[in-house]
Amino acid sequence: MENKDAYIEKFNAKIKELQADLDKLDAKARQAEADLKIKYQKEIEDLKKKKSKFESKLEEIRNSSGEAWKELRTGADKAFEDLKTSWKSAWDKFKRADD
Numbered sequence: 001m002e003n004k005d006a007y008i009e010k011f012n013a014k015i016k017e018l019q020a021d022l023d024k025l026d027a028k029a030r031q032a033e034a035d036l037k038i039k040y041q042k043e044i045e046d047l048k049k050k051k052s053k054f055e056s057k058l059e060e061i062r063n064s065s066g067e068a069w070k071e072l073r074t075g076a077d078k079a080f081e082d083l084k085t086s087w088k089s090a091w092d093k094f095k096r097a098d099d
Contacts, residue, residue, distance in 0.1 A: 054079040
């Protein structure tokens with residue numbers, strides 16, 4: 001079982017990866033035509049909200065004491081899975097629009 005610091009470090013790295021990809025999507029949205037731009041921006045805003053929710057869960061874990069972080073881990077894992085699923089869906093939509 002991983003410890004709290006390793007858990008936080010692992011997900012901080014994942015957040016950085018997602019942020020880099022989000023920046024790429026944002027750049028694509030800025031270059032898109034008007035109707036697609038609106039759709040892209042909505043997807044990006046939804047992803048940003050889910051990313052923020054996940055970051056809040058990580059912050060709760062970071063601030064937890066002792067073994068309490070383990071109880072918070074389930075909520076953080078769920079928030080990350082939600083973010084990851086939404087991310088894949090948005091990425092697939094953007095890729096289809098490019099085809």
